[in-house]
Amino acid sequence: MTTANHAAAQIPTPQPTGSLAMIGTLAGIAFVSGVLLALVYEGTYDRIQQNQQARTRAAVLDILPGVVSQQVFEASAPGPDGQPVTQEFFAGYDASGALVGVAIEASDSGGYGGEIRVIYGYLPDKQEITGMKVLLSRETPGLGDRISTDAAFQANFAGMQLALDPDSKQPVHSLTYVKPGEADKPTDVEGISGATISSQAVTRAVRASTERMLPVVHDMLDELRRGSQ
Amino acid sequence: MSTQENTPRTLDVFLRGLWEENPVFVMLLGMCPVLAVTNKVINCFAMGVSATFVLVMSSLIVSLLRNYIPKQVRIASYIVIIATFVTIVDYAIQAISLDLYDSLGAFIQLIVVNCIILGRAEAFASRNTPPKAVLDAIGMGIGFTFALLCLGVVREALGNGTLLMDTPWEISLFGPRFAPWSVMILPPGGFFVLGLQILFFNWLRKKLQRRKTAAEQA
Numbered sequence: 001m002t003t004a005n006h007a008a009a010q011i012p013t014p015q016p017t018g019s020l021a022m023i024g025t026l027a028g029i030a031f032v033s034g035v036l037l038a039l040v041y042e043g044t045y046d047r048i049q050q051n052q053q054a055r056t057r058a059a060v061l062d063i064l065p066g067v068v069s070q071q072v073f074e075a076s077a078p079g080p081d082g083q084p085v086t087q088e089f090f091a092g093y094d095a096s097g098a099l100v101g102v103a104i105e106a107s108d109s110g111g112y113g114g115e116i117r118v119i120y121g122y123l124p125d126k127q128e129i130t131g132m133k134v135l136l137s138r139e140t141p142g143l144g145d146r147i148s149t150d151a152a153f154q155a156n157f158a159g160m161q162l163a164l165d166p167d168s169k170q171p172v173h174s175l176t177y178v179k180p181g182e183a184d185k186p187t188d189v190e191g192i193s194g195a196t197i198s199s200q201a202v203t204r205a206v207r208a209s210t211e212r213m214l215p216v217v218h219d220m221l222d223e224l225r226r227g228s229q
Numbered sequence: 230m231s232t233q234e235n236t237p238r239t240l241d242v243f244l245r246g247l248w249e250e251n252p253v254f255v256m257l258l259g260m261c262p263v264l265a266v267t268n269k270v271i272n273c274f275a276m277g278v279s280a281t282f283v284l285v286m287s288s289l290i291v292s293l294l295r296n297y298i299p300k301q302v303r304i305a306s307y308i309v310i311i312a313t314f315v316t317i318v319d320y321a322i323q324a325i326s327l328d329l330y331d332s333l334g335a336f337i338q339l340i341v342v343n344c345i346i347l348g349r350a351e352a353f354a355s356r357n358t359p360p361k362a363v364l365d366a367i368g369m370g371i372g373f374t375f376a377l378l379c380l381g382v383v384r385e386a387l388g389n390g391t392l393l394m395d396t397p398w399e400i401s402l403f404g405p406r407f408a409p410w411s412v413m414i415l416p417p418g419g420f421f422v423l424g425l426q427i428l429f430f431n432w433l434r435k436k437l438q439r440r441k442t443a444a445e446q447a
Contacts (some may be wrong), residue, residue, distance in 0.1 A: 017299040025302055025306060026305060026309070029310060030309055033310070033312075033313040036313060036317070036319070037316055040320050047324035048320070048324050051324070051326070051327045142389060143411070143415070223361075
């Protein structure tokens with residue numbers, strides 16, 4: 001505690017302090033803060049990455065029944081602008097090493113709070129979606145975020161028959177959003193009242209991803225079946 | 230309890246934040262997170278603990294540095310100190326549990342602009358010794374958490390019919406036939422409940438004050 005600084009702190013109309021002192025103080029605090037944050041970032045980085053991977057892996061095991069091991073594959077499919085985009089997806093295998101199904105991430109940026117990212121399971125043999133899990137959402141707590149907790153909404157995607165056209169490999173009926181209680185086709189997704197925008201975004205995400213990725217997945221089936229060896 | 234002098238007694242410093250100068254119900258500070266996060270009890274709890282940690286740590290540092298920071302750059306310095314601790318909390322919560330992180334969303338980052346913390350740094354920590362500053366911060370932090378929980382319990386119960394939803398200890402209050410009063414979870418519900426609770430706590434404080442004055446006169 002220097003006398004000059006102490007005096008400056010006591011006088012109501014502040015005496016001019018040298019610019020160097022101000023710059024020095026701010027730079028010093030910012031430097032210490034930067035070093036501290038770099039250390040904390042380094043210290044937590046691995047844990048955070050692990051948490052994120054664990055969440056995705058747990059989701060794959062969750063939505064593909066009977067799966068004990070999984071492997072990451074890459075596929076190139078035309079993106080929204082027609083240019084091919086490479087996307088990773090997961091293939092799940094049962095205890096005997098046979099392919100059970102695939103889990104594919106899908107996202108849509110039209111949620112109420114921005115991007116919504118989900119992962120869904122698909123059984124190529126049965127042409128059926130097994131379920132959907134929300135990986136990332138910033139929807140309103142208590143309303144939009146029910147897309148990840150509402151049992152009735154989740155049930156839309158559990159065991160959804162999604163027959164593919166034999167030639168084009170495109171879904172015969174694409175996923176369609178309908179109001180709660182109005183579903184009459186297996187591919188109709190009943191929204192949540194109070195979370196219309198969020199449930200529409202999830203439907204769009206899964207719909208776009210199935211139309212884009214499923215033909216490619218079916219083309220790769222042989223490679224996926226060999227994958228477990 | 231006359232605590233309005235510049236050098237209040239040690240215990241009063243701690244108790245003031247809880248009741249007499251409760252940051253939410255009396256000083257009406259930090260209304261933004263109070264209205265935003267109180268729609269779930271678990272959010273109130275996590276937000277209260279995080280804000281208390283940031284409050285205690287930044288009060289300590291501000292108090293330690295109070296004679297070295299030039300007056301002209303003090304607010305900028307306080308903000309950098311507060312932001313540092315908020316970012317540490319942010320990383321720590323991500324490392325502990327992504328689910329908890331998701332349920333708090335952007336609210337953790339918003340602690341930076343919480344005026345309770347800047348207010349205590351400017352009004353108290355920068356003028357008092359570190360032990361007093363820390364005690365004041367703990368009192369204010371607990372007072373803030375208490376206020377958040379007061380709102381959260383009412384809003385979640387009326388808006389969702391539960392307590393502690395999205396945790397393993399979820400309790401359903403009104404059975405399956407309860408139709409949730411959704412507006413309570415939405416922002417307007419925050420204003421309704423906050424307004425009524427401020428009314429209630431003001432009435433209660435006045436009543437206690439009157440009783441004390443009467444007791445002193447008798």
